[in-house]
Amino acid sequence: MAVFGWLNDQLLKMEWLWSLVAQLVEHVFGLDVGSRLGGSIHFFIYDSIKILVLLSALIFGISYIQSFFPPERTKKILGRFHGIGANVLGALLGTVTPFCSCSSIPLFIGFTNAGLPLGVTFSFLISSPLVDLASLILIAGIFGWATAIAYVVVGIVLAVGAGTIIGASGAEKYVEPFVFNRMRGSADLDYQALSTRERLAYARDEAVGILSKVWIYVLVGVGIGAAIHNWIPQTLIAAVLGQDKWYSVLLATVVGVPMYADIFGTLPIAEALVARGVGLGTALSFMMGVTALSLPSLVLLKRVVKPRLLAIFVGIVTVGIMIIGYAFNAFGHLFI
């Protein structure tokens, strides 16, 4: 257990890097890490390197696993299940099926067209950006394993719950009719088995591709985190997002929902907020709001569902995120 703890601290939390950057800031820049400027420079360098390194390794490993679950395969697997079991499986598969946000529409059409219930498709769509394997490990690296596992569990519960409600609301009539048109053919060519070499090449391409897209989000996120960490007055943070303020979760969610950023960019912001005494639930609500719902993805989704269903979807997910936020604030002390 001690060995595991040590590995966790050194590999995930990278405590060696923390000390190394502290040395750099103190001896090369001649700044005190405890000072305002020194502290934010330290946070910026340490967090950027940590997140980018972890991310590269994680995306590579995870893409390898994901290469076993192309959407076509997920569709086939899901077709064999019914009821709430299908929702749970949909949410779980959402965590491992690769798909960039642009693919959400063809995927929605593909699932619906294959006769999957709308609720199962929504469970999948909600869990996919919200919970993925990379975020699980990164959250563990920042907040510890208990929080990471709790995050994944509530994320899946949210996806299953929201999907089930949408499925039960008979919302099929609010889906654009063309979605149900029979497809001309089904493109099952991705289904052919890949060799290990092809999977490794795929994993490498994904790691390079994703990193080249998200690095800027990470740097901006870490920059904001550094500002929160050292420059925004404690009194202001406590007044707006403090644990004792009933509206803190509400505010974090409402601000987070329209925003679009990668989960990796939002993590350093959440990290800095928690370090300044903001409730874990408030920080998680912000993170979930940013990743699960965003204006660009809603604009895309609007092309296949009518406004009414879009509103139901946004409403349920937003309320779910707030419930999770309040629950974590109430019981979060059990995790960290």
Add this chain to the structure above:
Amino acid sequence: MVVKVLGACCGNCATLMENTRIALKELGIGCEVEKVTDFAEIAKYGVMSIPALVIDDRVVSSGKVLKPKDIMKILEGVAR
């Protein structure tokens, strides 16, 4: 030969488009690459992840940003 790239939003689709053009040029095939961005149209091909490559109405790849040499291999296979 009719070559289409299905996909609309992120940079991946533009990259596939560009790589396809390079492959066609490399093989000396003088045909244009058509871009399909309408989701109803994309759905007709049964594609669930974009970008996808369609040659003569057959989906030859989906959810992958193929490199020019991969596309050349596919094109040579079709020509044969």
